[in-house]
Amino acid sequence: MNNLLAFLFRYRGILVFALLEVLSLFLLVRNSTYQRAAFFNSSNAYVGQVLDWRAQIQGYFRLVDVNQSLMQENARLRQQLYRPDLSGRVADSLPVSQDSTTQARLALLGRPDSLLLGLRQLAAHDPDYPLIPARVVSSTQRRVDNYLTLNVGSVDGVKQGMGVVSADGVVGRVKVTSEHYTTITSVLHSKSTISARIQRDGTIGTIRWLGDDPTHVLLDNVPRQNKLVRGDTVVTSGYNAVFPEGVLVGRIESFVQEPDKNFWTVRVRLAVNFSRLTYVYVVTSRPKIERDTVEARAGIKPEAEERP
Amino acid sequence: MRGGVFEILWQALRGILYIALYVLLISGTDFVLFNLGWCFIYLGFLLFLPIATPIVVQLLIGFLTGITMDLFFDTGGVHAAAAVLLMYLRPWVLRLLTPRDGYDAQDAVNIHQMGWQWMVVYLAMLTAIHHTAFFLLELGSIQVPGIALAKIVISTLYTGLTLLIIQLVFFPTRRRSR
Numbered sequence: 203m204n205n206l207l208a209f210l211f212r213y214r215g216i217l218v219f220a221l222l223e224v225l226s227l228f229l230l231v232r233n234s235t236y237q238r239a240a241f242f243n244s245s246n247a248y249v250g251q252v253l254d255w256r257a258q259i260q261g262y263f264r265l266v267d268v269n270q271s272l273m274q275e276n277a278r279l280r281q282q283l284y285r286p287d288l289s290g291r292v293a294d295s296l297p298v299s300q301d302s303t304t305q306a307r308l309a310l311l312g313r314p315d316s317l318l319l320g321l322r323q324l325a326a327h328d329p330d331y332p333l334i335p336a337r338v339v340s341s342t343q344r345r346v347d348n349y350l351t352l353n354v355g356s357v358d359g360v361k362q363g364m365g366v367v368s369a370d371g372v373v374g375r376v377k378v379t380s381e382h383y384t385t386i387t388s389v390l391h392s393k394s395t396i397s398a399r400i401q402r403d404g405t406i407g408t409i410r411w412l413g414d415d416p417t418h419v420l421l422d423n424v425p426r427q428n429k430l431v432r433g434d435t436v437v438t439s440g441y442n443a444v445f446p447e448g449v450l451v452g453r454i455e456s457f458v459q460e461p462d463k464n465f466w467t468v469r470v471r472l473a474v475n476f477s478r479l480t481y482v483y484v485v486t487s488r489p490k491i492e493r494d495t496v497e498a499r500a501g502i503k504p505e506a507e508e509r510p
Numbered sequence: 511m512r513g514g515v516f517e518i519l520w521q522a523l524r525g526i527l528y529i530a531l532y533v534l535l536i537s538g539t540d541f542v543l544f545n546l547g548w549c550f551i552y553l554g555f556l557l558f559l560p561i562a563t564p565i566v567v568q569l570l571i572g573f574l575t576g577i578t579m580d581l582f583f584d585t586g587g588v589h590a591a592a593a594v595l596l597m598y599l600r601p602w603v604l605r606l607l608t609p610r611d612g613y614d615a616q617d618a619v620n621i622h623q624m625g626w627q628w629m630v631v632y633l634a635m636l637t638a639i640h641h642t643a644f645f646l647l648e649l650g651s652i653q654v655p656g657i658a659l660a661k662i663v664i665s666t667l668y669t670g671l672t673l674l675i676i677q678l679v680f681f682p683t684r685r686r687s688r
Contacts, residue, residue, distance in 0.1 A: 215565040219598040222573045226594060229580070229587035230647065249581050252533060260538040 277333040277483055284331045284446035331446040333483040334358050343476045346413040348390040355382040365485040371450035371473035372438060373482050390416050398451050399439040406439055409451055416476055421468035430457050436470050443490040528555035533582050547664035554673050557636055558619045572597030592644035596636060603635050621677040633670045641665050
């Protein structure tokens with residue numbers, strides 16, 4: 203007996219080694235061949251908790267990519283919101299065959315006039331206002347003429363004169379583009395004007411900025427006989443094809459009647475908080491060229507585009 | 511004079527730190543080089559244990575560390591088998607690298623005490639052994655020798671350099687006062 207214990211003690215290293223090694227290999231073989239054991243895998247509650255922490259920590263390294271893809275997706279979703287100029291004159295999507303199985307499937311979808319291709323609906327034409335997602339890399343708010351710089355440029359398809367909107371509302375217009383960057387004149391610029399509309403009754407006016415308060419703008423050219431209500435929504439009119447129709451500008455906060463003028467002076471609280479602006483969309487306007495051409499042919503001078 | 515209990519607690523704390531660092535951060539895809547190099551930073555815990563640790567304790571620590579990794583990454587016993595092999599061969603490598611006059615009582619695996627040549631050979635041999643065992647077991651065979659070899663070489667360099675940096679940055683320059 204003593205000899206046995208002495209033997210075990212003498213070779214304890216290799217014995218324990220062999221034991222543990224066999225145990226590991228047994229676990230390995232069983233793991234790859236049979237059902238996982240109840241305890242020795244990562245669905246265990248404590249292990250799951252640690253793996254949850256791990257996912258949280260490693261999530262930080264992917265935030266930039268995630269933001270990028272969410273921005274792209276938002277741009278795609280948002281461009282479906284802007285009604286095309288031709289809406290109401292052409293079908294949203296292509297006509298489909300009239301056989302009973304297709305009709306039955308379409309009845310389930312609630313869109314009777316769409317083409318089904320692998321159960322996906324195909325739009326009949328491209329969006330009129332495709333959006334280019336961008337990030338604000340620098341901006342000013344406290345000067346009389348304010349500019350923002352975006353991290354997209356001519357390689358992304360940005361051109362001079364395009365509109366810029368954000369999730370909250372109108373931001374400005376493209377002034378200069380380089381290959382990878384774009385400078386835009388924001389709404390907070392002494393010479394920028396935007397054609398706007400009061401949503402309740404459709405009154406058209408012009409948005410200007412006086413250069414003092416970065417949270418408010420003026421709505422001009424509203425005739426004196428129109429009734430105004432505090433809190434009314436002001437949106438873009440879509441008259442100059444830079445912005446799509448119906449993008450939020452702000453809400454009416456107060457209005458006064460100047461004694462010697464025929465118009466109201468309306469103070470509008472901006473929907474966009476320029477001090478916190480991070481992600482914006484540059485609006486490509488497909489109908490703009492055609493509209494400008496027909497207006498020029500009719501002899502209308504193009505609306506004075508500010509060129510400071 | 512450091513007591514035995516204090517030493518055990520200190521080593522346990524080190525182990526938890528290394529394992530937490532590996533599981534929570536370093537094992538993520540952001541730290542994998544070219545899909546070929548993994549940084550097994552938890553080997554720092556096993557490799558930098560005191561030289562005089564009894565062999566049975568060493569083997570058990572290696573097995574526990576390995577099986578913890580296996581629990582997290584659903585690998586059965588790959589980490590455990592490689593870690594136990596590593597701990598079994600560590601005394602052999604230490605004996606092979608014995609200085610001319612043997613190890614002092616207060617010698618530790620520390621680059622500032624043992625010199626950089628000793629440390630580089632020690633780290634290279636043991637990480638190479640561990641990674642060879644690990645990747646061969648993980649692939650289940652040597653059917654794709656090119657990829658296995660590339661993984662072994664690149665991961666050995668990666669882990670070895672990381673552990674060398676840890677040694678240079680975090681280990682005390684002066685001997686512990688005993």
